[in-house]
Amino acid sequence: MSNKLEIYLEEISHFLSGRVEREEILSEIRSHVLEKAAAEHGETGDAALDKVIAAYGQPRQVAEKYLDGRPIIAPAYRRYLFRYTTLLFAFHGLLTVFAVVFKKDFIFFPFLFMPRLGVIEALMYLPTAFLADLGVVTLVLYFITQSGKEVRLPWPKLAVDLDEVKPPKKGFFVSRIGTAVGAVVMLAITDFALYLFSRYHTIFFVNLDFANPRPLFTAAAGRRLSMIVIAMFAASTMTLLVKLFTRSRWVDTISNVVSLALIGLLLRQPFDNLFAVDISERLLPKIKFGLRFMLLFIAVIVTVDLIQNLVSIGRKKLAKSV
Amino acid sequence: MTDPDIGSMETEMNRGFLQILVLALLEKDMYGYSMVKHIEGLGYKVEENTLYPLLRRLEKNGWITSKWDLGEDRPRKFYAITADGRAMKAGLLEVWHNQNRILTEITKENLHVQ
DSSP states (O other), rough: HHHHHHHHHHHHHHHTTTTTTHHHHHHHHHHHHEEEHHHHHHSHHHHHHHHHHHHOOOHHHHHHHOOOOOOOHHHHHHHHHHHHHHHHHHHHHHHHHHHTTTTEEEEEEETEOOOOOOHHHHHHHHHHHHHHHHHHHHHHHHHHHTTTTTOOOOOOOTOOGGGGOOOOOOOOHHHHHHHHHHHHHHHHHHHHHHHHHHSSSSSSSOOOOOOOBBBBHHHHHHHHHHHHHHHHHHHHHHHHHHHHHOOOOHHHHHHHHHHHHHHHHHHOOOOOOOOOSOOOTTTTTHHHHHHHHHHHHHHHHHHHHHHHHHHHHHHHHHHHOO | OOOOOOHHHHHHHHHHHHHHHHHHHTTOOOOOHHHHHHHHHHTTTOOOHHHHHHHHHHTTTTEEEEEEOOOOOSOOEEEEOOHHHHHHHHHHHHHHHHHHHHHHHHHHHHHHHH
């Protein structure tokens, strides 16, 4: 028996895995290929088999013709993949914020266990939560599709779809001018911050008298926080400069990831012995809470933007592959 | 005017046609390769990798049967139409004749319009 034919059949077999009639299908193809090679080339040697096999088709393409063609998710339900994932993730994200701010576990047995999380853990957890939510929704839509039943999935008529959120359409030059102005402003802010840092080792002050400046934070804390904030300014400037040349969503995605990492670093800084100025003991916990909440709020907004960008990239790739 | 690219439309039309063609052909027992050659001889081409999955579906529906013949120098799988297959073929041919009649009438009507 020809080794080439057996390799070809083995490849088809790989793509047919799970089908009970696999051996029978392979026997049919083997019989046909040998029959055709003998009838049209007078022999069943490798050269003849090569030609017949090439004409029969690529193994995956051949195997797919035997599969029943039922999609994993029916076209009618595909929109719901992003719709429901968005809803589920919004709920998940909210619980994550609660778990961080109120320092509590949340259990919705058997669906969800949200342990008490630190800020960094929460930021690391959100992308994982998004993928888990996407997986759960995919699984539900898969079972609905495979059941073959006509299920009407609920969705409010006025709701906005995440996958419909598109950047506003502006002219090439109008959008580039906005980006250029933003880049120049951010560059100026970054430069000014760097100048302040090199001169005073902090960029946070309680007065605007630079001849006799009074730093807001203690020396070590001021230096750490200033470096992180300057890194955030620099990242924004870089993003805007790169966006002058490309509108790729990957630029925004990378920018989102860097921002999230820097926000995480900010939130990790110790809040004790932070201020260099006198603040009443009664007010201090409220300021800490307010700062944490504000940074978490920004982190959630950045995460939502990150997901929008990833969804947009994913949809573009899907559209290209169809 | 350039020739229209009818490739994908033809593939869609072929799906139904191939089922009737195979059912009509199998009034006489045939094996896969002989069916391909016979159809080619009639001026039509059927993809080999399309024919076998189709035969499998028709068999699953009970419209044809198959059996291996191991008597020759190499094994061949012969197919034959069943009673249910004949009834199906008659129904499909009726549909096809009706569609043909409708298209012929519309073509005639269009000739009068021009």
